Amino acid sequence: MTTATTNRQWLLARRPSEAVKPSDFEYQEGPIPTLADGEILVRTIYFSYDASQRIWLTEDGGYMQPIQIGEAMRTVGIGQVVQSLNPEYPIDSLVEGFMAWQDYVVVRADGPMPLRILPVADYPLSWHLGVFGVAGLTAYFGVTDGLKVKPGDTVVISAASGATGSLAGSIARAMGAKIVIGIAGGADKCQWLEEKAGYDATIDYKNDNLTERLSTLCPEGVDAYFDNVGGDMLDTLLLHMAPQGRVLICGAMSSGYTDVQLQGPKNYMRICTHMLTVQGIHLFYYHDRLQEGIEELARLVKENKLYVEENLYEGFEKAPELLPTIFSGKAPGKLVLKVSDPS
Ligand SMILES: NC(=O)c1ccc[n+]([C@@H]2O[C@H](COP(=O)([O-])OP(=O)(O)OC[C@H]3O[C@@H](n4cnc5c(N)ncnc54)[C@H](OP(=O)(O)O)[C@@H]3O)[C@@H](O)[C@H]2O)c1
Numbered sequence: 001m002t003t004a005t006t007n008r009q010w011l012l013a014r015r016p017s018e019a020v021k022p023s024d025f026e027y028q029e030g031p032i033p034t035l036a037d038g039e040i041l042v043r044t045i046y047f048s049y050d051a052s053q054r055i056w057l058t059e060d061g062g063y064m065q066p067i068q069i070g071e072a073m074r075t076v077g078i079g080q081v082v083q084s085l086n087p088e089y090p091i092d093s094l095v096e097g098f099m100a101w102q103d104y105v106v107v108r109a110d111g112p113m114p115l116r117i118l119p120v121a122d123y124p125l126s127w128h129l130g131v132f133g134v135a136g137l138t139a140y141f142g143v144t145d146g147l148k149v150k151p152g153d154t155v156v157i158s159a160a161s162g163a164t165g166s167l168a169g170s171i172a173r174a175m176g177a178k179i180v181i182g183i184a185g186g187a188d189k190c191q192w193l194e195e196k197a198g199y200d201a202t203i204d205y206k207n208d209n210l211t212e213r214l215s216t217l218c219p220e221g222v223d224a225y226f227d228n229v230g231g232d233m234l235d236t237l238l239l240h241m242a243p244q245g246r247v248l249i250c251g252a253m254s255s256g257y258t259d260v261q262l263q264g265p266k267n268y269m270r271i272c273t274h275m276l277t278v279q280g281i282h283l284f285y286y287h288d289r290l291q292e293g294i295e296e297l298a299r300l301v302k303e304n305k306l307y308v309e310e311n312l313y314e315g316f317e318k319a320p321e322l323l324p325t326i327f328s329g330k331a332p333g334k335l336v337l338k339v340s341d342p343s
Contacts, residue, residue: 004043007032009072010101010319012057018258019327020054022320025073025101033106040089040107040115042079044099045342047319048129049335050076051326054257062260063282064112072100073319078118078128079105080342094118094342096128101319103340112284123301124310125342130334131301131308135163137293138250138283143171144296146248146281147224151176154218156237158183159228159253160193160202161332167297168226170198170306177224181217183210183233185329192332196307205233214240221245229253230262238267238276247278256327309333316340 006029013026035041055062056074067074077099081089086109089095097115099105109115118128130136142164143149155172159165160182169180182199184190190202203213210233214222221242227234230252241247255262271278286293300306311331313322316339326335 004032004104007102007104008316009103011072012067012069015059015069016057016258019256020057020324022324024057025320027317030102032104035083035085035106038086038108038110040081040086040095040109041083042095042099042105042107043082043340044077044079044103044105045094045338045340046078046126046129047099047101047337047339048076048133049322049326049330049337050134051251051253051257053323054327055260058258058260060260062257063284072102072105073323074098074100076129076134077105078125079107089115089117092343094125096133103316113287114290116290126310126312126336126338127308129336130163130310131167131297131306132294133334134283135334136167136297137286137290138281139164139168139171140293140297141283141286141289142226142248142250142281143168143175145286146250146279147172147226147246149175149177149224151178153177153223154179154181154220154242155224155226156181156183156214156218156222157226157228158205158233158237159251160184160199161189161197162228162253163334164250165226165228166193166197166309166333167306169193171300172224172226173198173200174300174305179217183229184332189332196309197332198305198307210236211239218242224248226250230255235265235267238265238270241270241274241276243274245274245276247276249278249280253327311335312338314338 010025081093155177161184182193183203185206193199225247228251231254
């Protein structure tokens with residue numbers, strides 16, 4: 001039971017039409033919400049930063065309800081149960097799931113993803129948002145189940161320094177790939193990928209000629225492409241796929257996610273002529289396999305086969321200013337904001 005009386009909140013003040021800005025949100029202090037049947041009151045501890053938050057800010061909302069003006073900004077987060085009308089979520093449990101940019105948030109267990117009770121473990125709690133959260137699980141199921149990476153494959157991963165890509169490379173390596181190539185913006189990020197994140201080679205999409213580098217690094221074509229970027233990069237990759245290669249559509253960072261309607265690839269006839277397999281991935285479809293993924297990721301971490309990088313910020317007041325950095329060149333790894341301590 002909480003004795004707090006103030007609930008700090010960041011509400012959507014206006015719907016952005018282009019890049020999201022901190023001024024699109026306004027600060028407010030509201031009351032602590034009350035619960036209806038089955039609901040759980042959670043005190044938030046960590047906020048995750050994900051490109052898909054920009055999709056939820058569109059009129060359409062994409063794959064979730066759009067966030068309405070005056071509503072607290074939705075986020076994936078970690079928090080602690082302070083009141084509960086659901087016996088499966090006792091008070092003091094640490095949980096991960098959909099929350100909002102506020103101190104106290106009402107959550108339900110019957111959303112599109114399970115509200116996960118987090119185990120006591122010998123790694124940082126915030127890793128449940130990164131390597132053991134959406135990023136790690138998408139990387140794991142994307143490489144294994146989506147792309148079906150196998151020994152000898154030439155694998156390319158875009159947005160490779162991001163939360164997902166920085167793990168997907170090592171997972172592909174663990175599956176026996178012959179060479180794992182990461183695409184990232186800038187020499188520093190490429191160096192980080194090769195020195196820390198286990199990539200064999202990199203392409204700096206801001207300074208290199210993508211076509212030339214792919215021809216040099218993948219003379220026999222790309223067997224598996226993990227696409228986080230879409231747009232022109234996907235079009236170029238389609239021209240470099242090996243016959244019967246596999247493409248996983250995971251995201252479209254190049255679009256900025258300002259609209260849910262995007263132009264498809266121009267070179268899509270390569271899918272026909274090279275008999276490519278193009279598959280999407282969305283973690284909602286793996287909701288009943290999450291534990292399996294977490295166990296495999298934990299094994300890879302334990303065997304030192306995965307390098308985990310977190311950019312951890314602190315302070316509730318920073319919530320809006322961090323969101324645009326997802327699209328404007330954040331540091332490698334998983335971006336997380338700590339807003340309170342567990343009790
Ligand atoms: N389908 C799913 O279930 C699912 C789950 C998780 C993530 N995703 C998708 O995966 C992608 C990456 O998300 P994340 O959380 O791993 O990354 P993140 O940590 O949020 O970082 C964003 C990444 O995107 C890159 N980027 C930004 N703008 C770009 C542009 N115009 N062209 C090329 N790269 C750009 C940035 O690197 P540079 O500095 O190198 O540009 C950075 O590495 C997103 O598209 C996201 O929607 C999908």
